[in-house]
Amino acid sequence: MIVTTKQLFDIAYGNYAVGAYNINNLEQTIGLFRGNLGKAESNDEPADSAKSAPFIIQISRGARSYTDKRYLEAMIRTSEEVFPEAIFAVHLDHGTEEACYDCIDSGFYSSVMIDASHEDFDENIAITRRVVDRAHEKGISVEAELGMLGGVEEDIVVSEEHACLTDPDQAKEFIERSGCDSLAVAIGTSHGAYKFKGSQGLHFDRIEAIQKLMPNYPFVMHGSSSVPKEWVDRINAAGGNMPSTSGVREGDYLPAAKLGVTKVNIDTDGRLVWCATYRESFRDKPADFDPRTPGKPFMANYANYIIHKNEMLGSGGQLENVRDALKGQTVAS
Ligand code: G3H
Ligand code: 13P
Ligand code: ZN
Numbered sequence: 001m002i003v004t005t006k007q008l009f010d011i012a013y014g015n016y017a018v019g020a021y022n023i024n025n026l027e028q029t030i031g032l033f034r035g036n037l038g039k040a041e042s043n044d045e046p047a048d049s050a051k052s053a054p055f056i057i058q059i060s061r062g063a064r065s066y067t068d069k070r071y072l073e074a075m076i077r078t079s080e081e082v083f084p085e086a087i088f089a090v091h092l093d094h095g096t097e098e099a100c101y102d103c104i105d106s107g108f109y110s111s112v113m114i115d116a117s118h119e120d121f122d123e124n125i126a127i128t129r130r131v132v133d134r135a136h137e138k139g140i141s142v143e144a145e146l147g148m149l150g151g152v153e154e155d156i157v158v159s160e161e162h163a164c165l166t167d168p169d170q171a172k173e174f175i176e177r178s179g180c181d182s183l184a185v186a187i188g189t190s191h192g193a194y195k196f197k198g199s200q201g202l203h204f205d206r207i208e209a210i211q212k213l214m215p216n217y218p219f220v221m222h223g224s225s226s227v228p229k230e231w232v233d234r235i236n237a238a239g240g241n242m243p244s245t246s247g248v249r250e251g252d253y254l255p256a257a258k259l260g261v262t263k264v265n266i267d268t269d270g271r272l273v274w275c276a277t278y279r280e281s282f283r284d285k286p287a288d289f290d291p292r293t294p295g296k297p298f299m300a301n302y303a304n305y306i307i308h309k310n311e312m313l314g315s316g317g318q319l320e321n322v323r324d325a326l327k328g329q330t331v332a333s
Contacts, residue, residue, distance in 0.1 A: 017262055034299065040307065050317050053317070060092075073106075090110050095113050095115060117149075142180050145222070187206050202221075217260060223265070239279055247268070253314070
C-alpha cells in the first residue's frame with residue numbers, strides 16, 4: 001500500500017527513523033520489499049511482523065534515466081501487488097525543479113526532493129517555494145536541502161572544504177519562507193563510500209540545536225550508509241579494490257531519530273551488498289553465465305541487509321503499528 005510520506009513521518013517522529021532506500025533495478029526492488037517484510041529467501045514466505053517495517057522507496061534522477069523511469073514505476077506498482085502487506089511511500093531523490101514537476105504531474109510519487117542546496121540561500125528558498133506551491137496543490141510533500149554535504153551525488157561533487165553544516169537559525173528561516181515539509185540537513189555525513197577519516201561522526205550538538213528551534217519538524221539525513229567493513233572486505237576478497245573506509249555508526253541512527261531525524265537515506269550500502277555478491281558469484285562459479293546465478297543470492301543478501309538496517313533504525317517491527325495508526329486515514333493509492 002502506497003501512503004504519503006507525511007503519514008509515515010507523523011507516526012514515526014521522535015521514536016524511530018524511516019529507512020529511505022534507492023533502487024535502480026528489479027533485484028534491488030524485490031530484495032527491498034522482501035527485507036521490509038522480514039522475508040529473505042522468497043516472495044512467498046510469510047511476512048515476519050517482528051521484523052517488518054514501513055519504508056520509503058526512492059528514485060534518483062540517475063536511476064530514472066538509467067533505463068527508463070517507467071520501468072521503475074511499473075516495478076513498484078507490481079511490487080505493491082506481489083507484496084500486499086507492504087506499507088511504503090515513493091519519493092524522488094535529489095530532484096531538479098524540472099524533475100520535481102515531472103514527478104508531481106505524474107500523480108505517482110508521494111513526495112519529491114528539490115535539491116537547490118548548491119544555490120545561494122535566497123535562490124534555494126525561491127526555487128523550493130515554487131516546487132512546494134505546485135506539489136501542495138496535488139497533496140504531495142516536499143523535502144528540501146540546506147547546507148552542503150560532502151561527497152558525490154548525481155553529477156555534483158562537493159569537496160570536504162566546501163561542505164558546510166546546516167545553520168539552525170537559517171534552517172528555521174528557510175522552512176518558514178519556503179514552506180517545505182521536511183529538510184535535509186548537513187550534520188556531518190557525506191554521500192558515497194568514503195565518508196569519515198578516523199573517528200569522526202555525526203554532529204549531535206548541531207542536530208540538537210536545530211531541533212530546539214524546530215520541534216516536531218521532520219529532518220532528513222542524507223549520506224547515512226554505514227559502509228560495513230564486512231562488505232568492503234568481501235568485495236576486496238573477491239577481486240575488488242576499495243580502500244579502507246568508514247560510514248555512519250549504526251548506533252547513531254536511533255539517537256538521531258529521537259532528535260527529529262525521521263528519514264534516513266541509504267544507497268551506498270545496498271551497492272556494496274550488490275557488488276560483493278556479484279563478485280563472489282563470478283569468482284566462485286567462473287563457468288556460469290546465467291544472470292539468475294548472482295541475482296538470486298543478491299536478493300536474499302539485500303533483504304537480510306535491509307532487515308538488519310531497519311532494526312538499527314528502530315523501524316523494524318513497526319509495520320503493524322503503522323497499519324493500525326493508518327486505519328481510517330485516506331491513503332495515497
Ligand atoms: O544521493 C545520491 C544517491 O546515492 C543516488 O545516487 O544519483 O548515482 O543514483 P545516483
Ligand atoms: P549514502 O551514499 O550514504 O548511501 O547516501 C544516500 C543518499 O543520501 C541518497 O539521497
Ligand atoms: Zn542524498
